[in-house]
Amino acid sequence: MTKVTMTVNGKTVSGEVKGNTLLTEFLREDLRLTGTHVGCDTSQCGACVVHVNGEAVKSCTMFAAEADGAEVKTIEGMANADGSLSVIQQAFQDYHGLQCGFCTPGMVMSAAALLKDNPKPTEAEVRDYLEGNICRCTGYHNIVRAIMAASGQDVPAVAAE
Amino acid sequence: MYSFDIQRPTSVADAVSALGAEEAQALGGGQTLIPTLKQRLASPSVLVSLGAIAEIKGVCTGDDGALCIGGGTTHATVAKEASAYPALAALAGNIGDPAVRNRGTIGGSLANNDPSACYPAAALASGATIVTNSRSIAADDYFQGMFATALEEGEIITEVRFPVPEKAAYMKFEQPASRFALVGVFVAKYADGVRVAVTGASEDGVFRWTDAEAALSSNFSADAVPAAPSGDGMISDLHGSGAYRAHLVAVMTKRAVAAAS
Numbered sequence: 184m185t186k187v188t189m190t191v192n193g194k195t196v197s198g199e200v201k202g203n204t205l206l207t208e209f210l211r212e213d214l215r216l217t218g219t220h221v222g223c224d225t226s227q228c229g230a231c232v233v234h235v236n237g238e239a240v241k242s243c244t245m246f247a248a249e250a251d252g253a254e255v256k257t258i259e260g261m262a263n264a265d266g267s268l269s270v271i272q273q274a275f276q277d278y279h280g281l282q283c284g285f286c287t288p289g290m291v292m293s294a295a296a297l298l299k300d301n302p303k304p305t306e307a308e309v310r311d312y313l314e315g316n317i318c319r320c321t322g323y324h325n326i327v328r329a330i331m332a333a334s335g336q337d338v339p340a341v342a343a344e
Numbered sequence: 345m346y347s348f349d350i351q352r353p354t355s356v357a358d359a360v361s362a363l364g365a366e367e368a369q370a371l372g373g374g375q376t377l378i379p380t381l382k383q384r385l386a387s388p389s390v391l392v393s394l395g396a397i398a399e400i401k402g403v404c405t406g407d408d409g410a411l412c413i414g415g416g417t418t419h420a421t422v423a424k425e426a427s428a429y430p431a432l433a434a435l436a437g438n439i440g441d442p443a444v445r446n447r448g449t450i451g452g453s454l455a456n457n458d459p460s461a462c463y464p465a466a467a468l469a470s471g472a473t474i475v476t477n478s479r480s481i482a483a484d485d486y487f488q489g490m491f492a493t494a495l496e497e498g499e500i501i502t503e504v505r506f507p508v509p510e511k512a513a514y515m516k517f518e519q520p521a522s523r524f525a526l527v528g529v530f531v532a533k534y535a536d537g538v539r540v541a542v543t544g545a546s547e548d549g550v551f552r553w554t555d556a557e558a559a560l561s562s563n564f565s566a567d568a569v570p571a572a573p574s575g576d577g578m579i580s581d582l583h584g585s586g587a588y589r590a591h592l593v594a595v596m597t598k599r600a601v602a603a604a605s
């Protein structure tokens with residue numbers, strides 16, 4: 184076992200992890216932050232996306248020991264300080280960007296990473312950025328619309344309408 | 345996963361000595377190795393993470409004008425910082441998806457030498473030099489078939505040096521489920537000739553299409569690309585037959601020549 188210390192959603196946390204403990208396991212099982220989902224556990228679906236030092240990563244494909252000393256942000260850290268939904272989260276609700284909600288934590292974290300680097304993405308850029316996030320319910324259109332809305336741009340009409 | 349320890353050395357020297365332990369293995373971005381460990385296809389006793397070694401990260405231009413990329417540099421960083429070699433930056437920016445690119449490294453990709461990976465095509469077409477903790481290896485000697493390379497046990501890729509071509513492009517026919525190349529072709533035009541490297545197609549892994557190199561060296565135009573190579577020895581699987589892949593080799597080469605800038 185090795186001791187790891189990291190900042191998760193602004194709080195310093197420590198724990199004992201094994202070499203093969205994944206970051207998802209540390210977040211979900213040790214810290215009980217179960218908002219980060221595990222859809223595939225094979226690096227394909229993006230349900231487990233969190234930010235490590237500001238970058239979107241698949242937490243099922245990174246060891247907890249590698250996040251020692253890092254700044255980690257999960258979906259639990261996305262709401263505003265007063266508990267109200269962040270702009271991106273609110274847009275997902277307003278534009279019906281989720282159905283079962285399983286992919287949503289990863290979608291929101293990916294969207295936040297995109298908008299940090301590219302505050303006014305085109306629709307094509309949004310779709311391209313979400314390549315690693317799979318949703319089995321929505322058909323993606325409303326997720327794309329939510330992200331366009333969250334970026335303060337006109338929301339495109341979509342093929343389904 | 346079987347159990348193992350993780351070490352995070354901060355210098356190449358410490359990593360090399362840690363890799364001297366029995367059953368030790370290097371961990372780059374983990375985007376290939378972690379899935380492999382989950383399937384229990386590897387059972388290292390200790391993983392030596394290269395992620396904390398600052399000296400093997402980053403992009404710079406060498407004295408000879410070559411673009412030098414540290415072995416631990418992520419695909420995302422190459423996409424952002426390799427502007428001196430736009431075709432290479434574009435290749436890196438189209439590997440997998442953003443989260444994969446934020447972790448996966450050039451050293452890990454070249455060490456793994458997946459027959460459908462993108463970087464091997466760039467390294468071979470550019471006549472790159474793969475620099476390790478102990479020597480420099482020419483790309484022509486480095487790739488030795490599917491998942492096989494010239495690397496010795498415990499050897500670490502510390503840098504990859506790419507001579508910058510006059511013109512180049514990489515064209516990837518994407519296999520949408522895996523996001524790897526079904527067939528990818530990297531064409532690079534240098535003052536002394538054209539090099540064409542193909543990934544995704546051959547059962548022997550990445551290879552140089554020498555017929556196309558000869559034709560394009562005398563006439564660098566899409567019309568000069570020869571007829572598709574034979575489908576013998578090409579990968580045949582549920583995504584496409586050998587003949588289909590062979591056909592794609594010529595199509596993607598033409599597109600790469602047309603797009604080269």
Ligand SMILES: Cc1cc2nc3c(=O)[nH]c(=O)nc-3n(C[C@H](O)[C@H](O)[C@H](O)COP(=O)(O)OP(=O)(O)OC[C@H]3O[C@@H](n4cnc5c(N)ncnc54)[C@H](O)[C@@H]3O)c2cc1C
Pocket residue numbers: 226227369370371372373374375376377378394415416438439440441444447448449450451452453455456458460461462463499500501502522523524525
């Ligand atoms: C969803 C998904 C999509 C992908 N799509 C693509 C794609 O389109 N094109 C593509 O080319 N790749 C793709 N990949 C693979 C990706 O590029 C990996 O990052 C890469 O193949 C391995 O790099 P890594 O740094 O993650 O290495 P790791 O997974 O950590 O290691 C891979 C192997 O290399 C060894 N190794 C690692 N670093 C070094 C080093 N510096 N020196 C010596 N040995 C080392 C390890 O011991 C291991 O054997 C994809 C991966 C995923 C999960």
Ligand code: FES
Pocket residue numbers: 220221222223224225226227228229230231232241242243244
């Ligand atoms: S659970 Fe990590 S990518 Fe699917």
Ligand code: FES
Pocket residue numbers: 280281282283284285286287317318319320321
């Ligand atoms: S809302 Fe159900 S998987 Fe996306």
